[in-house]
Amino acid sequence: MTRVVVLGGGFGGAFTAARLRDRFRADPSVEISLVNRENYFVFQPMLPEVAAGSIEPSQIANPLRRMLKGVRFYASDVASVDVAAKQVAIYAGEGKHLRQLPYDHLVVALGTVVDLSSLPGLAEHSLTLKNIGDAFYLRNHVIGCLEQADIEDDEAHRRSLTTFVVVGGGFSGVETIGELQEMVSLVLPHYRSLRREDVRFVLVHSQERILPEVVPGLGAFAADELRSRGIEIMLDVKCKAATAEHVFLSNDVAIPTRTLISTVGNAPNPLLKTLPCRKERGRLVTDATLKVPEHDGLWALGDCAAVPSPDGRTYAPTAQNAIRQAVMCADNIVTAVRGNGLPKPFVFNALGKLASLGGRSAVAEILGVKVKGFVAWWLWRTIYLMKLPGFERRIRVALDWTLDLIFQRNIVQLKVFRTEKVDRAHYEPGEAIITQGEIGDRFYIIEKGRVEVARVSNGGPELRLATLGPGEYFGEVALMRDLARTATVRALEPTDVISLGRGDFAAFAQNLSLLKASVEETLGKRLPSEGAA
């Protein structure tokens, strides 16, 4: 049995798995698996349309199980990769256990994550547009700002609610501000106390022209088009800091706004740091055949890989490159498994570049030909529709686009976020709240009831160490020391607890002086003297 495991369900991972499945279809001795946190593939180029409400969120999400029939799918996070033992550990049991997936070939296609930690306040106060949840949130946030502004008496506060700032003038930033401006101008007549001149859109870009990816002529056209629709473009300006009410720029301007959208700050997936391989700006370095040298059966591609190109540089992190690399990587794995031939190097020239500007305008460079305006927009729609994986999605998106031409833009603000942030839980007598040996991820405070703390040491009988009651807490040992649970805590009576996740607990325990002191004192008493259980 040959096991091929693919990590990541974006363009790189999903297309590798699909190609592997097709090539190995007649071969029952090869098992292909894919691990991805979300159970769907997202067609990222259309996220700005989702954020602007012209298509529904679920319609650019294709379920990986359906797209990759025949591939074993795991909806989970990767905990670690052991390239020596050739196995991947993923989380199971709702994050409480690990499950090992051994592999013969491993394809790392984990893409990038957003890292905004270098600028004060940006991580807390900016919105990103990386997955469907982000797009969904952004759309509802913008509608929510208009609703708030409509009942706001204070002039300055109202203007800040109707000011929208996008940082980054690349493809993603330009498309996002273009689409949002179109949406806001379409729905504005419904908000009686808002005037068109109250609404402000600002694009902040650190270079001297927007869309540096395309030729200067098209970038200039895009800039003129956006400006003609009232969007301000600030060039050669960087974002310095952000707060809930302002964005602070390098030209010493502070813009009052409740909506800061950041399209910058892409960083390699943190898991890559743990791999004992050579990296270039955080990306795994591969050879031209997409293999990671010196590690048997290890491959990498897409945005998380540094793939050498014939001009001595590396390929740009685009969907086109990822899809082409996926096909090449799958074919090279087939060659390696069958042992019939040599792997092929990856060589590819970009077919073209497309950027929608909203308002039925776009810019495009296709096989060297420059197109702009309505024709480019029509091309953009047609090409992306053809590229959307799955016949059903294509029909649904085409229908949505058609209805969008006929009907008005939707202004429903869906608030599906839970507003209370502390989790409460109830336990009946005998139920375990935490279990010795499991991975710990929560901290608990007892609100009502009594619990026992019990431990099994060195295979002996379970011993009761303590009972705890209202106002007392537990669960901090595993969080503070990054250990598995060192004891089992079980309800003795009907018990109510309030609990905090790992990140929240860290925020509290490290910052609230009195809690910090108490937790550290308790920790000394509770840590098992023989080390971790």
Place this chain on the structure above:
Amino acid sequence: MTRVVVLGGGFGGAFTAARLRDRFRADPSVEISLVNRENYFVFQPMLPEVAAGSIEPSQIANPLRRMLKGVRFYASDVASVDVAAKQVAIYAGEGKHLRQLPYDHLVVALGTVVDLSSLPGLAEHSLTLKNIGDAFYLRNHVIGCLEQADIEDDEAHRRSLTTFVVVGGGFSGVETIGELQEMVSLVLPHYRSLRREDVRFVLVHSQERILPEVVPGLGAFAADELRSRGIEIMLDVKCKAATAEHVFLSNDVAIPTRTLISTVGNAPNPLLKTLPCRKERGRLVTDATLKVPEHDGLWALGDCAAVPSPDGRTYAPTAQNAIRQAVMCADNIVTAVRGNGLPKPFVFNALGKLASLGGRSAVAEILGVKVKGFVAWWLWRTIYLMKLPGFERRIRVALDWTLDLIFQRNIVQLKVFRTEKVDRAHYEPGEAIITQGEIGDRFYIIEKGRVEVARVSNGGPELRLATLGPGEYFGEVALMRDLARTATVRALEPTDVISLGRGDFAAFAQNLSLLKASVEETLGKRLPSEGAA
């Protein structure tokens, strides 16, 4: 100028406002306003279809601004009603200020809320199906359970992930379990390690037959239909308690499950308690013309009103009754405003009852005729489609239903919930974190930086009371004493804080003994001696 204010945007409120607008269309001296937390009307009878993924969430949500063009709309919560001064206070400024809406006529149509506090653990561990957010959450939760179960090795844990329990055998419970069972059976083939016999659906009902609203023959048909699809029905059984892993029943059975859906526990809106009017089981008592006696210009209807019926009882809380009452109430207000005639009493016989069972089956009683099976299902769809407000919605839902007949059910699991629960925020020097006089709703701990605490007393100059640094906290005074902010806290340096909302702060401060003692001690020192500022 005559001002009519309507509270609530459900069937009762939205249809009252629509009728008032139509009747007063030619009369510029009448202003009609509507206040609702969400900016959309939700067609509640179709929530089970949204939860089961056969229609998209946004398609049963109709934007109130569009549905009620000509009506002044406020997306906000009602803070209080002063029936003596004839004004309503709503929240503005993101909850930090109040805005007064004076009225000549006030229509209270606030519906019901879910109150599960009487059963241990039910509020924490059961899902409800009251608004679109709930339906959206439930659908993603069920798909998430299947994903988890598919990677789970432990047999008992896996079975608990694929066990779905619904409490309440009325319309809502029966439709929910029918639709969910249909969805799960449609998508199950995608989950390789799950077998059909692993999946369990249980309907728990406290009475001796399900669907007590319809004649016994139809209830029995519905029960047979559900049982034939493998759904267990437990009659004469109540839910006693719930935990994250079990539901405990009155027959001493504990069912291991991760999915408990509660369709019971409807309670009147808590705002009604504050009104100095006569109530019956929490509902406002009206006369037959829908007026609340002894209060000038006060009207009530729908689920929050006890409207006397000719048989000496009160009308049932159904959408049909609410819509009819809305028309009558609007007409009676028109009569009162114009002073031409007497208000008319509300008399109405139910037209019929419909319940979908999923799997293209339903039961219906229409003008006394009983229908069941496929014909009833077809009637159910047709009638609800005709009742859906707005031509566009009808087209979109009809399209979705058509596509659902052709294509497979969607298994995308959208996780749009933020996983970290503590809010972090960044402030630049000079920015106010809290402002004296505003309504307080958050508690803050300083992570980095310094802040000043300053107060203006009796119109004098602002005085600095203290500076605070890392590990110190503020904002507790307004939360503990329910006062407006008694001081302004302003960043002196770039400052990072972590913060908790009102409910979360209460959970912590009341339960974590050491925090409670500290907060109470500090409170004594910080409370302004002259009382609230």
